[in-house]
Amino acid sequence: MTAPVPFSTLTTFRVGGEPAEFVAASTREELLDAVVDGWRRFDEWMVVGGGSNLLVGSDGFPGIAIAVRTRGIDIVPADGLPAGTVRLRVQAGESWDEVVAAAVDAGLGGIEALSGIPGSTGASPIQNIGAYGAEVGDVLASVELLDRETGELVHVPASGLGLGYRTSVLKRHGGAPAEREGVVVSVDLDLTRSVDGLGGPIAYPQLAGALGVQLGERVPLRSVRDAVLALRSSKGMVLDADDPDTWSAGSFFTNPIVPERLATTLPADAPRWPVGDVEEPATVLPLDGSKGFDLPPRPRVEEERLVKLSAAWLIENAGVHKGFALPGSRAGISTKHTLALTNRGNATGEDIAALARFVSARVHAEFGVMLRPEPVVVDLEI
Numbered sequence: 067m068t069a070p071v072p073f074s075t076l077t078t079f080r081v082g083g084e085p086a087e088f089v090a091a092s093t094r095e096e097l098l099d100a101v102v103d104g105w106r107r108f109d110e111w112m113v114v115g116g117g118s119n120l121l122v123g124s125d126g127f128p129g130i131a132i133a134v135r136t137r138g139i140d141i142v143p144a145d146g147l148p149a150g151t152v153r154l155r156v157q158a159g160e161s162w163d164e165v166v167a168a169a170v171d172a173g174l175g176g177i178e179a180l181s182g183i184p185g186s187t188g189a190s191p192i193q194n195i196g197a198y199g200a201e202v203g204d205v206l207a208s209v210e211l212l213d214r215e216t217g218e219l220v221h222v223p224a225s226g227l228g229l230g231y232r233t234s235v236l237k238r239h240g241g242a243p244a245e246r247e248g249v250v251v252s253v254d255l256d257l258t259r260s261v262d263g264l265g266g267p268i269a270y271p272q273l274a275g276a277l278g279v280q281l282g283e284r285v286p287l288r289s290v291r292d293a294v295l296a297l298r299s300s301k302g303m304v305l306d307a308d309d310p311d312t313w314s315a316g317s318f319f320t321n322p323i324v325p326e327r328l329a330t331t332l333p334a335d336a337p338r339w340p341v342g343d344v345e346e347p348a349t350v351l352p353l354d355g356s357k358g359f360d361l362p363p364r365p366r367v368e369e370e371r372l373v374k375l376s377a378a379w380l381i382e383n384a385g386v387h388k389g390f391a392l393p394g395s396r397a398g399i400s401t402k403h404t405l406a407l408t409n410r411g412n413a414t415g416e417d418i419a420a421l422a423r424f425v426s427a428r429v430h431a432e433f434g435v436m437l438r439p440e441p442v443v444v445d446l447e448i
Contacts, residue, residue, distance in 0.1 A: 076120075076131070078313060079121055080409050080413075084126040085131035088131050120444070151258055191250065192236045206253070232440055273294065318407040319426075321374050380432075396409070398421070
């Protein structure tokens with residue numbers, strides 16, 4: 067056990083007060099012991115990986131915060147895998163991008179498009195991280211979970227995690243608890259051994275353009291990783307201690323998923339993509355400013371098609387542009403990417419939350435769509 071440390075030293079936002087108690091767990095045994103002990107002694111608890119998806123207020127956190135710093139990447143045997151598939155077991159504290167780099171170096175494909183995403187591997191299925199046409203759910207076999215309800219270690223298959231667009235049953239939404247509470251101890255990924263050095267078909271137009279290829283073409287794993295890192299760097303989405311544009315949680319808002327009838331009210335040039343079977347609800351607020359409602363999670367039915375919108379387009383077209391800051395605030399929109407809210411130096415969580423509320427209000431006033439924050443928010447109102 068160590069003395070409490072502020073979240074400003076544990077998160078990429080560089081803001082936040084202290085937890086009531088802080089523990090750093092470097093081994094699997096330390097992690098299990100710390101979690102079980104924390105559950106016994108505290109009503110509130112959280113685990114912190116890379117801190118890249120966490121925004122905490124100045125008052126901190128009244129419970130225990132456990133930093134997951136376990137390490138280990140191993141190939142493990144598994145029955146019934148397709149030919150050429152390799153199962154990796156990754157301890158939760160491993161840096162996600164280091165796992166991607168190791169996979170590419172070993173000629174293993176499936177996660178190269180997820181290069182440069184900050185944070186820990188244990189957090190990747192909770193958020194179902196994704197970028198450039200790929201999600202961790204595409205290759206996730208299972209997670210090893212210390213279950214809060216039973217106190218037991220269980221292997222939960224990907225199919226049991228309720229994976230959706232940037233969500234799972236393990237994710238906290240705002241201050242609400244997760245549908246299933248527990249701590250991810252390790253993650254199993256099924257990757258494909260590349261015999262020709264090439265990755266899978268390129269599935270995202272911007273990435274295809276950066277590589278100079280057509281959608282569906284295959285290129286070397288290393289080329290995909292390099293192109294993704296370059297794209298993310300150009301948007302301030304690769305951590306850099308000297309660049310305030312990266313002192314953020316990456317994309318702060320998720321792309322809204324709304325009924326097609328709402329999408330038809332938007333300007334013709336608003337980007338939109340049809341969505342298939344979606345389990346993530348959309349929040350819709352009427353234009354009259356009255357209380358909104360959550361559409362219940364359910365598969366798409368023919369009479370109610372769902373459409374994904376571009377949060378970045380909505381923000382830009384609501385009049386909030388790159389570099390924008392509220393008067394006197396030390397938080398601002400990234401100068402490189404409209405979706406990133408950043409700490410411009412000595413900002414507080416309250417500064418960032420106020421900016422988020424302003425952005426969300428502007429989009430709602432202009433388009434009747436409420437943006438949802440992607441990070442976990444503690445002790446703040448968005």
